[in-house]
Amino acid sequence: LSHQMEMNPSSRYSYDPVLRWDPEVEDYFNKAYGPDHFARISKALTRPSSYSCIRVNTVKATSDAVIEKLTKILNDDSEDGLKLVQQPDGSSSPISKCQIPGLEYVVLVNGSGPHRIEYGSELENPPKEVLVSRKCAEAVLRGAQVYVPGVLACTAHVEKGDAVAVCVAMEQPGDDGDWSVNMTRGTTLQGLPSDPFYCERSGLYIGMGTAMLSRAGMFRVSHGVAVDLNNRVFRLPSFHNVLEGEIFLQNLPSIVAAHALDPQRGERVLDMCAAPGGKTTAIAILMNDEGEIVAADRSHNKVLDVQRLSAEMGLTCITTCKLDALKSVCLPSTLSDSTTSVNGDSSVSLTSHSEVPSNEGIASDASGRSEAEKSCEENASTEQPNNGGDNVSQSEIRKNKGRLKNGRGRTQSQGGRAGKSKGFPPNSFDRVLLDAPCSALGLRPRLFAGLETVISLRNHGRYQRKMFDQAVQLVRVGGVLVYSTCTINPSENETVVRYALDKYKFLSLATQHPRIGGPGLVGRCEFPDGYVEEWLKPGEEEMVQKFDPSSELDTIGFFIAKFSVGPKD
Numbered sequence: 001l002s003h004q005m006e007m008n009p010s011s012r013y014s015y016d017p018v019l020r021w022d023p024e025v026e027d028y029f030n031k032a033y034g035p036d037h038f039a040r041i042s043k044a045l046t047r048p049s050s051y052s053c054i055r056v057n058t059v060k061a062t063s064d065a066v067i068e069k070l071t072k073i074l075n076d077d078s079e080d081g082l083k084l085v086q087q088p089d090g091s092s093s094p095i096s097k098c099q100i101p102g103l104e105y106v107v108l109v110n111g112s113g114p115h116r117i118e119y120g121s122e123l124e125n126p127p128k129e130v131l132v133s134r135k136c137a138e139a140v141l142r143g144a145q146v147y148v149p150g151v152l153a154c155t156a157h158v159e160k161g162d163a164v165a166v167c168v169a170m171e172q173p174g175d176d177g178d179w180s181v182n183m184t185r186g187t188t189l190q191g192l193p194s195d196p197f198y199c200e201r202s203g204l205y206i207g208m209g210t211a212m213l214s215r216a217g218m219f220r221v222s223h224g225v226a227v228d229l230n231n232r233v234f235r236l237p238s239f240h241n242v243l244e245g246e247i248f249l250q251n252l253p254s255i256v257a258a259h260a261l262d263p264q265r266g267e268r269v270l271d272m273c274a275a276p277g278g279k280t281t282a283i284a285i286l287m288n289d290e291g292e293i294v295a296a297d298r299s300h301n302k303v304l305d306v307q308r309l310s311a312e313m314g315l316t317c318i319t320t321c322k323l324d325a326l327k328s329v330c331l332p333s334t335l336s337d338s339t340t341s342v343n344g345d346s347s348v349s350l351t352s353h354s355e356v357p358s359n360e361g362i363a364s365d366a367s368g369r370s371e372a373e374k375s376c377e378e379n380a381s382t383e384q385p386n387n388g389g390d391n392v393s394q395s396e397i398r399k400n401k402g403r404l405k406n407g408r409g410r411t412q413s414q415g416g417r418a419g420k421s422k423g424f425p426p427n428s429f430d431r432v433l434l435d436a437p438c439s440a441l442g443l444r445p446r447l448f449a450g451l452e453t454v455i456s457l458r459n460h461g462r463y464q465r466k467m468f469d470q471a472v473q474l475v476r477v478g479g480v481l482v483y484s485t486c487t488i489n490p491s492e493n494e495t496v497v498r499y500a501l502d503k504y505k506f507l508s509l510a511t512q513h514p515r516i517g518g519p520g521l522v523g524r525c526e527f528p529d530g531y532v533e534e535w536l537k538p539g540e541e542e543m544v545q546k547f548d549p550s551s552e553l554d555t556i557g558f559f560i561a562k563f564s565v566g567p568k569d
């Protein structure tokens with residue numbers, strides 16, 4: 001295949017990635033979905049959704065006002081990011097209100113692609129190239145620019161202003177079975193078959209652009225745009241710095257998860273794995289900022305991200321704390337007198353910055369968590385769509401901004417510190433959201449999935465079941481518990497629901513509004529090693545929402561289960 005692509009420039013200089021899976025994982029997903037369906041899911045994962053989804057902060061703005069402002073920006077020649085999505089004939093606007101009942105405050109901005117790009121590729125005269133990391137390419141496919149840190153290699157003699165083709169360096173299998181990108185940053189490409197990654201980057205070209213720096217500059221400076229990618233395979237808007245505080249870029253299923261919780265004004269809600277706060281703020285807006293939402297996360301720095309986002313959106317009903325979801329429940333006897341009350345809850349104490357390890361990585365290692373737990377957490381933190389820049393999350397951008405200007409709200413009032421919680425008494429919340437850290441195998445676009453094994457996938461499920469055991473104790477009788485993930489892996493979705501329903505007889509699946517996702521998987525799976533996994537029972541599949549990346553809705557892969565909590569006795 002590589003040889004053919006080498007000989008045929010039009011297939012070499014194209015975008016047609018094949019997602020690599022661990023063979024046992026591929027077998028498992030083939031069994032779960034059927035080979036054809038899984039092939040479609042796999043293909044869909046390599047592409048971004050065809051639209052961006054914006055949740056309007058209705059506490060500050062209306063969707064009509066936001067549409068008007070975005071349209072103005074779209075027609076402003078200086079706003080390159082949004083101009084990208086303008087229809088070629090300029091006839092119909094790419095901006096519209098979501099038509100799903102109850103989600104009219106969500107604004108959709110259509111992108112386009114895949115486009116055929118003319119790379120000017122003659123065999124004797126190949127285009128100059130810039131090779132970027134996979135993470136950089138995934139961000140670029142979502143609308144980001146090509147930033148300097150993402151560049152790995154470049155053709156010799158590239159000067160500022162040159163036309164360059166941008167392609168992706170993918171992980172390759174090594175002799176030891178591990179995957180890696182074996183390339184020294186700064187490598188010179190010749191455009192010849194003898195180049196590193198020459199065959200491997202066939203079919204992995206994401207656009208044509210203008211070099212903003214010379215080759216030497218790309219590897220000398222530490223930040224800035226390396227290539228202005230003005231001719232892209234996928235054209236999606238970048239909302240970097242656009243209408244801050246009034247809008248939040250969020251995947252549609254995440255917005256639906258907040259609706260599934262059905263929070264009511266004045267209630268007390270716990271968001272157990274809250275950072276960076278996308279669903280927390282969605283819940284707060286549904287509650288019209290009335291009541292109390294406790295937003296917890298085990299990472300101190302990520303808790304600060306939630307604080308910043310809440311402040312930016314002007315939401316005051318959100319209380320944040322650093323808390324390990326595996327230790328969320330405390331018995332009243334464990335509450336010491338010395339704890340400081342935050343929003344009237346004596347189980348939460350403010351922690352001085354010095355008490356919190358400054359290096360989360362070191363803290364994590366010291367906590368003795370398994371590799372699966374750690375990778376689960378790292379993956380999950382990328383759920384937020386990132387159109388803002390290469391390898392720089394929106395929360396990172398916000399953090400930097402926070403350093404420059406002091407926003408109002410809790411960030412300031414708590415001096416940028418996250419209160420450390422000792423947990424909460426049983427039955428102390430009306431509703432709990434467990435948006436669990438997961439393998440993130442639903443996120444799009446994804447160009448590589450080879451690192452997960454069937455064992456790591458099962459371990460994610462084990463970690464989530466432990467969190468569920470805590471969550472279920474914290475919801476009062478008559479309350480609601482919502483469990484969600486951004487993965488297509490049944491071990492983290494249907495299997496967790498089966499576990500929950502079998503173990504806690506007082507739980508029942510509840511109807512979700514809106515319900516726009518598809519059904520869950522019914523049945524069981526027997527693995528070659530004898531391990532058996534149980535999924536849903538007939539009748540339960542229509543009660544959950546499973547967002548299929550290959551379906552017409554064109555969303556990320558996502559799963560939502562809603563439970564009503566009956567008498568616990």
Ligand SMILES: C[S@@+](CC[C@H](N)C(=O)[O-])C[C@H]1O[C@@H](n2cnc3c(N)ncnc32)[C@H](O)[C@@H]1O
Nearest residue numbers: 273274275276277278279298324325377380435
């Ligand atoms: C899927 S993300 C949450 C996304 C968030 N709900 C949102 O919508 O913006 C999962 C989060 O779980 C956190 N996390 C992982 N393990 C945790 C634990 N043991 N306790 C609390 N939080 C944890 C991670 O730091 C990460 O921020």
